[in-house]
Amino acid sequence: MASLHPERAWQIKIMEKQLQRCPWQTFDDPLYLRYHDTEWGVPVREDRRIYEFLVLETFQAGLSWRTVLYKRDNFRKAFANFDYRKIARFGALDVARLVKDPGIIRNRAKIDAAVSNAKRFLEVRAEFGTFARYMWSWVGGKPIVHRLRTLKDYPPYTDEAVVWAKDLKKRGFQFLGPTVIYAHMQAVGMVNDHTTDCFRYREVKDLMR
Numbered sequence: 001m002a003s004l005h006p007e008r009a010w011q012i013k014i015m016e017k018q019l020q021r022c023p024w025q026t027f028d029d030p031l032y033l034r035y036h037d038t039e040w041g042v043p044v045r046e047d048r049r050i051y052e053f054l055v056l057e058t059f060q061a062g063l064s065w066r067t068v069l070y071k072r073d074n075f076r077k078a079f080a081n082f083d084y085r086k087i088a089r090f091g092a093l094d095v096a097r098l099v100k101d102p103g104i105i106r107n108r109a110k111i112d113a114a115v116s117n118a119k120r121f122l123e124v125r126a127e128f129g130t131f132a133r134y135m136w137s138w139v140g141g142k143p144i145v146h147r148l149r150t151l152k153d154y155p156p157y158t159d160e161a162v163v164w165a166k167d168l169k170k171r172g173f174q175f176l177g178p179t180v181i182y183a184h185m186q187a188v189g190m191v192n193d194h195t196t197d198c199f200r201y202r203e204v205k206d207l208m209r
Contacts, residue, residue, distance in 0.1 A: 019199045023151050031069055041204045043143055043189035045132045050188060051121055052082040055114050057184045058175040059105045065183075067105070074103030079114065087118035113174035120172045136190065138164040143208045144191045154193065157182035 019037075026032040044050055056075065060068045068075075078101050080086040098104065098111045121131055128134040136142075138160055148154060157165075161182035168176045176184075186193045192208065194201040 020197050021200070022195045022198045026066060029066065032066060035069060037200065040187060041189050041192055041194055041200065043207060044187075045136070047121075047125065047131045048082055048084065050131055050135060051084045051118070052076075053184055053187050054117060054121075054176070055079060055082060057180050057187070058113055058117070059107065059110050060183070061110070061175055061180055063105070071104055074101070078104050084118040084121045087115055088122055090115045090118075110175060117173050117176070120168075124171065135188075139185075139190050143189055145205060145208070146191055146193055148193055148195045149197070150195070153195075155182075158185075158191070160190075161185060 021027060021036060024032075024036065027036070044053070056068050056072065059075070076082060078098055095108075095111055095115065099106055099108055124131050124134050128137075144158075144160070157178035161178045165176055165178045165181040168181070182191075185191050189204065189208070192201065192204050194204055
């Protein structure tokens with residue numbers, strides 16, 4: 001029997017029962033709910049998606065993830081579908097266009113950082129073959145599984161995030177300090193930070209095998 005499309009499978013799961021989730025305060029928001037249930041914490045090893053999260057987390061600095069999430073499609077259009085090769089070639093006209101784009105967060109410093117980081121991203125790929133190989137080396141190639149129970153258990157960052165952010169800074173990356181990098185690590189599944197009572201904790205853990 002053919003398997004269900006992931007989106008339909010998620011919709012059925014939502015309808016079947018009230019699921020226990022991480023103690024976030026945003027589950028009245030369908031978009032945020034879908035992000036938690038289908039993306040957050042799933043290991044990512046494809047470079048374009050990794051760069052997408054780096055861009056979004058750069059723009060999230062100082063803002064809420066909800067703000068960025070609702071502008072995600074606009075960012076995708078504005079930033080060439082997160083093709084880091086194309087973005088690395090963005091010039092003054094492209095930056096001027098982005099600064100005027102009401103669909104994204106029009107922060108000139110963050111826009112400049114996204115373009116500059118694309119160039120640094122290519123340099124890392126040239127050195128390691130893929131950015132994913134470099135990225136995952138900071139956790140020994142496999143996700144760290146935490147056992148968090150409440151919001152108070154979430155650290156602002158970890159030792160791994162501090163060390164990796166320091167290396168990124170040395171390589172010329174911008175707006176990627178320890179707090180932003182730890183958010184990135186959570187998003188791309190370098191750590192499993194679903195609380196132990198969340199239905200996704202076991203599901204994501206099984207994906208790590």
